[in-house]
Amino acid sequence: MPTMRSRVPRKLLWVVGALLLTLLLVGCGKDLPQNTFDPAGPTAQSEKDVLIVPLIIAGIVFIGVEGGIVFLALKFRHRKGKDRIPSQLHGNTRLELGWTVAPAVLLAVVMVPAISLIWRLADVPPNSMQITVQGYQWWWGFQYMDADMQVAYGDHGPITTADVLVIPAGQTIDLSLRSEGGGAHSTNGTPDHMVIHSFWAPRLFGKQDVVPGAAGEDNHIVFSAWEPGVYWGQCAEFCGLQHAMMKFRIIALDANDWANWVQARKQPSPTPSPGSDAQKGMQVFFGQGPAGVGGGQCIACHSIGGTAAVSTAAPNLSDFADPTHVCFAGCDFDTFVPGPDGRLQPNYPALQAWLENPDAVKLGAKMPDYNLSQQQIQYLMAYLYSLS
Ligand code: CUA
Secondary structure: OOOHHHHOOHHHHHHHHHHHHHHHHOOOOOOOOOOOOOOOOHHHHHHHHHHHHHHHHHHHHHHHHHHHHHHHHHHOOOEOOEOOOOOOOOOOHHHHHHHHHHHHHHHHHHHHHHHHHHHHHHOOOOOOEEEEEEEEOOEEEEEEOOHHHEOOOOOOOEOEEEOEEEEEOOOOEEEEEEEOOEEEEEEOOEEEOOOOEEEEEOOOEEEEEEOOOOOOOOEEEEEOOOOOEEEEEEEOOOOOOOHHHOEEEEEEEOHHHHHHHHHHHHOOOOOOOOOOHHHHHHHHHOOOOOOOOOOOOHHHOOEOOOOOOEOOOOOEOOOOOOOOOOEEOOOOEEOEEEOOOOOEEEOHHHHHHHHHOHHHHOOOOOOOOOOOOHHHHHHHHHHHOOOO
């Protein structure tokens, strides 16, 4: 009679085991940017605290139950020449009561801190900064809704950024989460679908769904960052082709940097000097490129502070070259990369590839390919890297 051992080659077992162990271990590492166990603010800290207790209880239960199974399986395994069947038990009231009541008690114990935290996290302190998070396919937009966060030009609307959420360290933030989409934001001929995203910056707060709906139906996240720093986040709900690349950064600034940032954001974007490449790029952006160069259609979807470009269908580019705008296109690309001397410089290769053929570098991206010429792209890049 063939035994288990002869049917599954031992080598294969080792390979599968090693693969599983590798998968387990890739989750370990120091200084990873999205580590739930390394909280950087009170919301993530209390969520971690509430996670630890059931994790320890579950660990003890796991070791007890699995250990028991392995022990019994080894002790009473089939041996050659021993064909006796162990005595069969049916029904042990005490045992059955025990393993029904014990988990119920454990769950009740775990439930108390978890539910009280849910209530506590829903509290919005009166001095919270109000920011609306907009989930698009596939990038994040941020609007600063407080009265003192309006721009000093045009319709005096809220300061708006994309891909990077800049906040003052230590300040409690109340995020209103909303999924945008539908015909009004149709780009590239296909409407953005009304999909559900999930907003998650593991070191600052847990996941929260971002659903389509009217104002007032938004989900909320209340959080703050203890220290200035760069915190990574990403969409945590499958929302289409570029879901995995729907990332963002939260940058917490100290009081001084924050004041400067707000001041800069309230002003119109700088106008390039006449005759410069940046100015030609501005003309391309607005669809009226210089003679022999021709225009693009960027103005149809993007907005740039203080100019005629006011569409909200695509990321607001007013702060494209601001040092805080560390990434673009769903944070798929770094805006600045270290040069040969180690200092940060514009990431022209990434921006060039993105403008040349958006779909080639981000499959399914909704930025249309306008078949821009190399000359147009050079000018556009000069313009974008002049915006800060
Ligand atoms: Cu948005 Cu996944």
